[in-house]
Amino acid sequence: MRLCPGGPLLVRGADVVRDEAGVAHAVTRPVVAVCACGKTGRPPWCDGTHKVVRRG
């Protein structure tokens, strides 16, 4: 697991990611990017919105 500065949390080797409400989301990629800015439109996954937030 690794936090990208200003970006998402990269998670490798997980089967499931649980969001803050405890809902389980199946992992279907070798590595996933979990939103760390709280602004994503596709929680819990990063959708690149942090770039707009950071710039704005």
Add this chain to the structure above:
Amino acid sequence: MNLPEPRGPLSAAVIASLRGGTPPEAVAVDEQVPVLSDEDAQLALWVLFELHFRGFDDVAGDREWDPALLRLRGNLEARMEAELREATRPALHAAPDSGDLAEDLFALVAADHGPSLASYLHRHATREQVLEFLAQRSVYALKESDAHSFVLGRLDGPVKAALAEIQYDEYGGGRPERLHSTLYADALRAAGLDDTYGAYLPQAHVETLAANNAQAVFGLRRRLRGAAMGLMAAFEATSSLPCRRIAAGIERVGLPAATAAYFHEHVEADAVHEQVAVRDVCAGLVAREPRLRADVLFGVAASLHLDALVGGRMLARWGAAPQVADGRRSA
């Protein structure tokens, strides 16, 4: 696929040579005409590169390594590389050098203000314009990521592992029905378009061909492995936000969910890939081979430049005003 129709004397000579099994006829080349905006030269390059990808049903397999064709291609590649280096010089001159390459690469991408095709597709494009965009994009998307796979054997250690991770995801993570090129074929079919490999090559704009060819110019040449990875990283780093807009545009004009699905997949996939590509592949590569830094930046700038040409051509064709730069790239 079969060989396409030529678009000028050079592509005619290449295609005739491939069809007839004969050496290519010498063609007088006007070196004053940039290769980047010469559709005859770009089609000739596309056809020659295609020998290394799916090939043509009407060409003998060994022509892939025909010395006369390779010489001809090498000349076009050298000119295209020189033109791209010249075109990207101002952007690279202004590029940041903070000591943190990942941040520098993201900053170089963020500083780009090329025309935003995605914003136009999102808000304004007609159904016919969206279909035209999908057809143009198919020239690349039906062989999505394949040029980058040639680089794998030239890398080592964590950099190789990182690129393999991206490619494994591009190739469906072990599920053939999730291959991104297959998702794109599904998207085309759902939109009523032809999903045959190369179906829209005859309509491909010179800018579309050039952007596609650049991946092979960099990807097939070991010397340019840094540029290849910079190009790949910029492609990934300008994809998530634009793909969300394109998906919304596809839904706005009433095309089926299967067409939008490809772009929705790229919102999520490329938010991952951009981090891995910039941090683990590009920064990782330069950490091992510091002299490749300039070429990685060149690859990023070349991708932004080519993307601006692709988007600018389509927006101009549609009579659209340049859109406010957002997350840039078409996808």
